[in-house]
Amino acid sequence: xxxxxxxxxxxxxxxxxxxxxxxxxxxxxxxxxxxxxxxxxxxxxxxxxxxxxxxxxxxxxxxxxxxxxxxxxxxxxxxxxxxxxxxxxxxxxxxxxxxxxxxxxxxxxxxxxxxxxxxxxxxxxxxxxxxxxxxxxxxxxxxxxxxxxxxxxxxxxxxxxxxxxxxxxxxxxxxxxxxxxxxxxxxxxxxxxx
Numbered sequence: 001x002x003x004x005x006x007x008x009x010x011x012x013x014x015x016x017x018x019x020x021x022x023x024x025x026x027x028x029x030x031x032x033x034x035x036x037x038x039x040x041x042x043x044x045x046x047x048x049x050x051x052x053x054x055x056x057x058x059x060x061x062x063x064x065x066x067x068x069x070x071x072x073x074x075x076x077x078x079x080x081x082x083x084x085x086x087x088x089x090x091x092x093x094x095x096x097x098x099x100x101x102x103x104x105x106x107x108x109x110x111x112x113x114x115x116x117x118x119x120x121x122x123x124x125x126x127x128x129x130x131x132x133x134x135x136x137x138x139x140x141x142x143x144x145x146x147x148x149x150x151x152x153x154x155x156x157x158x159x160x161x162x163x164x165x166x167x168x169x170x171x172x173x174x175x176x177x178x179x180x181x182x183x184x185x186x187x188x189x190x191x192x193x194x
Contacts, residue, residue: 004095004097006056009060009091009096010056010059010060010063012094013060013064013091016090017037017063017064017070018033020067020071021033021037021070025072026071026073027149028070028145028149031141032066032070032141035140036134037062037065039134040062040130040134041059041062041063041130043130043133044058044062044126045058045062047125047126047129047176048123048126050175050176051122051125051126053121053122053123053125053126054103054122056100057100057103057107057123058107058123060087060104061104061127062130062131064083064086064087064090064104064108065080065083065107065108065111065127066079067086067087068081068082068083068086069083071086079112080109080110080111080112083108083109084104084106087101087104087108088101103121103123106120106123106124107121107124107126107128110124110127111124111127111128111131112128112171125173128171128172128173129172129173129176132172133176133180135164135168136168136172136184136187139165139190142161142165143161146158146160146161155193158191158193161187161191162188162191165187165188165191169184
C-alpha cells in the first residue's frame with residue numbers, strides 16, 4: 001500500500017472533527033473547536049519542536065483527542081479510550097500507516113489528567129501538556145462549560161473548575177509549566193471563595 005500524503009490526512013481529519021463540532025448533538029458547542037482543539041493543535045506543534053517529537057503525530061492526535069466525546073457525549077467520561085478507537089477507524093479509512101495510527105492512539109489514550117497513563121513517548125507528552133496548557137490558557141471556556149453548558153450553581157461550578165485546573169496543572173510537563181503558571185494562579189484566585 002502506498003504511503004498517503006500527511007497533509008491530506010490532516011486536512012481530512014480537521015474536516016471530520018470540525019464537522020462533528022458543528023453538530024447540534026455536540027453538547028460542548030462549536031466553541032470546543034475554536035477555543036480548545038485549535039489551541040491544542042497550535043500548542044502541541046510548538047511543544048513538538050522542543051521535545052523532538054513527530055509534529056504530524058502530535059497534530060493528528062490533537063485534532064482527535066476529544067473527538068469521541070464530541071461525537072457522542074455518553075462517551076465523554078472514557079473519551080480517551082473511545083477516542084483512540086475512533087481515531088483508528090478514521091485513520092484506517094484514510095490509509096494512514098499502522099505504525100502512525102498506533103502512535104496517535106497512544107497519545108489519545110494518555111492525554112487525560114485523571115488517567116494515570118504511561119505517556120512514554122515525546123508525542124504523548126506533547127499532547128497531554130498541550131491539552132492542559134490550552135485549558136489554563138483559555139479559562140473562560142471552563143466557565144462557559146460549568147455555568148452555561150452544564151448549568152452549575154456558583155459554588156458547584158467553582159469547585160468543578162478548581163478541580164479541573166488542578167488536574168490540568170499536574171499533567172503539564174514541569175518543563176513547560178512556566179508558560180502558564182501566572183494564568184493558573186490567577187484562575188485559582190478568581191474562583192477562590194475565601
